[in-house]
Amino acid sequence: MSPVYRTHHCNELRASDVGREVKLAGWVNMHRNLGGVVFLDLRDREGLTQVVFRPEDNAELAAEARKLGHEDVIQVTGEVAARIAGMANPNLPTGEIEVIAHELRVLNRAEDLPFEIGGDVKDEDLRLKYRYLDLRRPQLARNLRIRDKVVKAVRDYFHANGFIEVETPILSKSTPEGARDFLVPSRIWPGKFYALPQAPQQYKQLLMVAGVEKYFQIAKAFRDEDLRADRQPEFSQIDVEASFVRPDDILSLTEGMLAAIYRDALGVEIQTPFDRVTYYDAVNTYGSDKPDRRFGMKLVDLTGAFRQSGFKVFRGAIENGGVVKAINAKGFASVTTGQLADLETTAKKFGAKGLATIKAEGSEWKSAITKFLSDSERETLRTQLEIEQGDLILFAADKWDRACEVLGRLRLRVAEMLNLVPPNDVRDFLWVTDFPLLQFDPAEDKWNAVHHPFTRPHAADMQLLDEKKYAAVRAEAYDVVLDGVELGGGSIRIHEPELQAKIFSILGVNEQQQQELFGHMLRAFRTGAPPHGGIAFGLDRIVMLVCGETSIREVMAFPKTNRAQDLMSQSPSPADNRQLRDLGIKLAPERESS
């Protein structure tokens, strides 16, 4: 670094530097004008250093310093001095010393800012509009630094394991499955469009065909869907693919990567290997394929107990091929009417017809359903759910998947109400394995890929595929979950053209479409494609959890709002007519907005 502007950064000087002539540059963080002597805290990326201007040394300079304001950018030349006895600041790494200024250069004045850099800003709208100021604030500045450490840890880790980073195109081709694509019109080919990649999925598989063997990339991906706290239209993936691998290889590779991330970014050792839970067990026990296991409240199956029940709602659900399940919200008999209404709304939102509950208050069970229950049924409930005084029991009676989902959602809601979710440093990593390969969509009346169409069916389930028992076919797919958040997912892929074509057919992609949309893939698979598989991670989500944040916007430099706008640059914005003409695009009248 050239010493023209500075010789040290603002978190560098210590008592051992006393007597040195130094130059510092940065922002005026705090300004303390005592009438005579002037102190200011100079801030740069690394920290703070106190600078002193003493009128007895240089009255003119002190007068200049008196005129400085917050966030002015200055350069100071001076001598490092020990602070006078008893005046050290133990809260500052540089608190033993100060720089006695000999020279002051104002590099740039700052006008009054829309918010204080050191303050608390609640209005995210305002933060996003002035994102470059928001990023000066300690929290976001820290998040940027942590993100950099995570990215570096990832690159170091994969390089150390023989992976090479390969970039893939941003201008690529639209595919029928999955999210809505962002389209980019082609000028050279009027009427034709590129699509921005939802993931580098096809390219990375083609890199395996190319013999790259071990590929990774920190890749941008784009999905034109509605946003959430953990979803942005444009986001980053850690994309990984390797040849001649089995699921275990990818799982342990991932565990090593996450361990390296936590070690390098936080200095924390995480426990590996992670637990593995099948998709069935995860849903059956926690009502979710990304379970948060940091609190209990497991789903208990009561189907056996109610098969012959006098309570028609439960018996009827079972006779229709469903199940009866319940969770015990320990100590929540104190639930308020409002909370109970909230829980019932939640249950109905996810397809329950109603919400049966039991409040175990004193020796009494307060419930609308207990009068339908036999003594032995009550006893079974008591033992299986381990009901004690003060507990609240929530039931679901429905088809297995719906009952599980309803209770899974209730479980999360109750955990929130009871503050059961532990702090961020209690980490629960786990694998969810053996996902179903296919899922029937009644709305479209067709089978869809749960993961994506290149996912390999379990070898043991190939026969079920031929027997068209599609719902029972398991995939060689896996998700890694941390504290109820899906960090990433992947699979072993199909490398045989015949099997791939068969899967496409089941998904309703006819032969002509297969050739048009995936012809290059099928052809590539006929040229000596090695067995391969991989995984992709949501980098933003990983960084979010490492930083202890609850929104990925807090770990992205320039995120967009809920409605996909950049409030700083005001994108998206209208295109002028000339641009549109070049692209051969005419707007439909109703879409011509401001």
Place this chain on the structure above:
RNA sequence: GGAGCCUUAGCUCAAUUGGUUAGAGCGCUGCCCUGUCACGGCAGAGGUUGCGGGUUCGAGCCCCGUAGGCUCCGCCA
């Protein structure tokens, strides 16, 4: 596409049941202050209560609409 919450000074918030001139802290401006570190003291400027309409003698507060932000559902292989 749907549901909920929020919007008062530059920022963070307050304002009794609908009742006089909408307040405070920080920031900003001016003056004072020579060892502070969230420096201190005195004085001051700063408001179309997001916007539009309605009810009312009277609306920051009640009603309707609308804009924006956020959270969630749908959606996101």
